[in-house]
Amino acid sequence: MDLTRLPNDKKLQLCRWYFKVGCLLLPFVWAVNAVWFFKEAFMKPPYDEQKQIKKYVVMSATGAAVWVAALAVWVTVFQLQRVAWGPTGDSLSFIVPLGRA
Template identity: 80%
Template sequence: MDLARLPNDKKLQLCRWYFKVGCVFLPFVWAVNTVWFFKEAFVKPPYDEQKQIKKYVVMSGAGAIIWAIALAIWVTIYQLQRVSWGVIGDELSFIVPLGRP
């Protein structure tokens, strides 16, 4: 979709909708929202809805970064501790790697 064709109130509505969808544990949508509306929020000349778009872009970016960090921490902990968790570690895995008891 070309954002240049949308009126400013529709841009705000779309940005807000993407933020709300991201709140339903879909952090990828937050990342898309941040990338898609970054120029609208920070590069374009000021207009009435820009302040609210900027707020949603910043919150979406922060949410996506926090989710990425949390996911990286979880993957690291799981990979390092799976064996010591025993049966629970194996039950959390779709594929149990061979070579370690």
């Protein structure tokens, strides 16, 4: 989609919509919102709706970064502790590796 074709109020509406959809535990949508509207928020000459777009872009980027950090922590903990968790670790695994622990 070409954002240059949209009027500023529609850009704000679309940015807000993507932020709200991301709030439904869809951090990828937040990441897309942050990347897609970054130039609108920080590179374009000032206009009335830009301040609100900046707010949604920053919140989307922050939310996506928090999700990525949480996922990285979970993957690290799971990979390091799966064997120690015994049957619980095995039941959380999609594929149980064979061999010694």
